[in-house]
Amino acid sequence: MLKPLFIVAMCVFSSLIFSKEIHQERSLYRNIIVDEKGDTLCLQFNTRITKLNQSCIYKSNPDKLFFNYTKMIFASLLFIDNPSNVLIIGLGGGTLSNVIHQLFPDAHINNVEIDPAVVKVARDYFHFIETDRVVSTVQDGRIFIKRAALKKQTYDWIILDAFNGDYIPEHLLTKEFFEEANSVLAPGGIIAANTFSSSKLYDHESATYYSVFGDFLNVSRHNRSNRIILAGLNTMPSATDIDTRANQLAPRLSRYNIDLKDIRQLINTTKDNHDWPENTKVLTDQYSPANLLNN
Amino acid sequence: MTFTKNGLVYFLAFCSGFCIMGIELLGGRILAPFFGSSVHIWGSIITVFMLSLSLGYLLGGKLSTHNASLAKYGFIFLIACICVTPIALFSQPIMAYIFTHIEDSRYGSLLASMALFFIPTVILGMISPYSVRLLVTESDKSGQIAGILYFVSTLGSALGTIITSFYFVLAFDVNSIITTFAITLGLLGLIAIMIGSNVRREAPIHA
Numbered sequence: 001m002l003k004p005l006f007i008v009a010m011c012v013f014s015s016l017i018f019s020k021e022i023h024q025e026r027s028l029y030r031n032i033i034v035d036e037k038g039d040t041l042c043l044q045f046n047t048r049i050t051k052l053n054q055s056c057i058y059k060s061n062p063d064k065l066f067f068n069y070t071k072m073i074f075a076s077l078l079f080i081d082n083p084s085n086v087l088i089i090g091l092g093g094g095t096l097s098n099v100i101h102q103l104f105p106d107a108h109i110n111n112v113e114i115d116p117a118v119v120k121v122a123r124d125y126f127h128f129i130e131t132d133r134v135v136s137t138v139q140d141g142r143i144f145i146k147r148a149a150l151k152k153q154t155y156d157w158i159i160l161d162a163f164n165g166d167y168i169p170e171h172l173l174t175k176e177f178f179e180e181a182n183s184v185l186a187p188g189g190i191i192a193a194n195t196f197s198s199s200k201l202y203d204h205e206s207a208t209y210y211s212v213f214g215d216f217l218n219v220s221r222h223n224r225s226n227r228i229i230l231a232g233l234n235t236m237p238s239a240t241d242i243d244t245r246a247n248q249l250a251p252r253l254s255r256y257n258i259d260l261k262d263i264r265q266l267i268n269t270t271k272d273n274h275d276w277p278e279n280t281k282v283l284t285d286q287y288s289p290a291n292l293l294n295n
Numbered sequence: 296m297t298f299t300k301n302g303l304v305y306f307l308a309f310c311s312g313f314c315i316m317g318i319e320l321l322g323g324r325i326l327a328p329f330f331g332s333s334v335h336i337w338g339s340i341i342t343v344f345m346l347s348l349s350l351g352y353l354l355g356g357k358l359s360t361h362n363a364s365l366a367k368y369g370f371i372f373l374i375a376c377i378c379v380t381p382i383a384l385f386s387q388p389i390m391a392y393i394f395t396h397i398e399d400s401r402y403g404s405l406l407a408s409m410a411l412f413f414i415p416t417v418i419l420g421m422i423s424p425y426s427v428r429l430l431v432t433e434s435d436k437s438g439q440i441a442g443i444l445y446f447v448s449t450l451g452s453a454l455g456t457i458i459t460s461f462y463f464v465l466a467f468d469v470n471s472i473i474t475t476f477a478i479t480l481g482l483l484g485l486i487a488i489m490i491g492s493n494v495r496r497e498a499p500i501h502a
Contacts, residue, residue: 028333028334029334114331114332114333139331139400140330140331140332140333140400142327142328142331143329143330143331143400146329146394150395169332170324170327170332171327171328171331171332174328176328177328284468285324285327285328285469286468286469286470287464287467287468287469288324289464289465292461292464292465293465
């Protein structure tokens with residue numbers, strides 16, 4: 001008599017604990033898996049050994065951001081007013097684009113993603129919102145920015161999120177690339193980059209950002225687990241101004257699971273605080289063994 | 296003398312194999328800032344290298360029928376040196392020009408690969424058949440000699456690939472590696488020319 005009950009309980013239990021692949025496809029660049037586990041739905045790029053979560057949502061509340069690093073990107077809003085032109089390099093599930101669209105419905109958002117299959121999966125499984133203002137372009141990020149520069153296009157919020165933790169497109173981590181990104185940054189705009197925080201690459205990356213932007217801001221918890229770099233700011237607001245803004249914006253962001261007041265505490269400037277050795281080699285188009293340095 | 300001469304030809308073929316693949320590998324790195332890192336980049340590069348090697352084989356074979364000599368062989372290396380150097384010197388303006396004129400990065404990368412790698416690789420492709428001509432003296436051993444030559448030059452290619460991708464890119468700039476390849480080819484060419492002309496001068500005395 002208890003047996004059916006037990007089976008039901010097991011099913012409920014296993015659906016919570018064990019993940020279930022609901023979609024898998026091999027794209028031009030990688031294996032893409034959509035994985036369901038309890039209330040979370042994740043986009044994974046898979047190799048035989050590891051499945052790396054690229055983007056996750058809560059099925060019951062897709063507006064809530066899942067990963068800390070995506071939340072930390074919103075520290076950018078402490079330094080810019082209503083962004084009107086946003087450029088996102090690396091789409092993932094499109095969660096960043098969705099939240100920014102909801103926060104700023106008038107903003108033009110251009111998502112650039114190299115893999116057409118990722119765009120498709122974002123649409124089909126992750127509620128990626130596309131409108132006449134929110135668009136996606138299937139292109140290499142470097143080429144997109146170079147072409148944008150030729151067209152004299154500018155963006156006031158540029159988000160670099162093209163690294164999947166496993167493989168780094170090395171031409172997106174060089175001095176020349178950051179110079180090109182800087183050239184399409186509108187006055188008063190900001191660049192937010194999701195970066196590598198462990199390994200030797202941390203120092204090289206810092207040195208490279210510094211060579212283009214001068215001192216920048218790090219958003220990270222003490223253990224260096226995730227780091228968002230904020231760069232390209234013309235003027236640095238005072239600490240009180242930042243606090244005021246954090247207090248103003250926090251209520252608007254809380255429904256996305258972003259605790260801006262907490263994130264505000266994680267921001268540190270590199271001014272008088274260089275945590276990389278003086279002689280660290282800057283990564284350039286000529287010298288960019290980022291994947292080797294990341295080992 | 297023949298023994299050293301043959302050793303030199305094998306060594307030179309090894310080095311040219313090393314340089315060809317080293318350059319091909321760096322091709323991806325050179326094109327990426329303008330044409331990205333999509334699969335079609337490698338499509339363009341490999342197509343151009345295969346095409347130019349195939350033409351190089353034809354030309355090298357043809358050239359070897361006209362009074363083949365070690366000095367002329369060295370001269371091919373010297374020309375290769377001259378043709379590889381522009382990759383380091385002019386790749387930026389060439390690619391910038393193609394980038395602004397061709398929107399589609401597939402054809403852009405194909406054209407850029409052609410502009411940068413076609414001529415040097417044709418020249419480097421001439422080396423293999425010419426080496427066979429210099430090495431073969433008896434027709435019944437020609438297959439064996441061709442076999443050894445392919446072994447040596449393809450081994451050079453394998454090492455050129457792995458050493459460039461594992462170690463050189465960690466230690467040096469792309470342009471420094473390309474320039475080093477060019478200088479190496481040039482020096483080897485000069486050595487071959489020097490030894491080749493000595494052989495010719497000695498030849499009448501022994502005859």
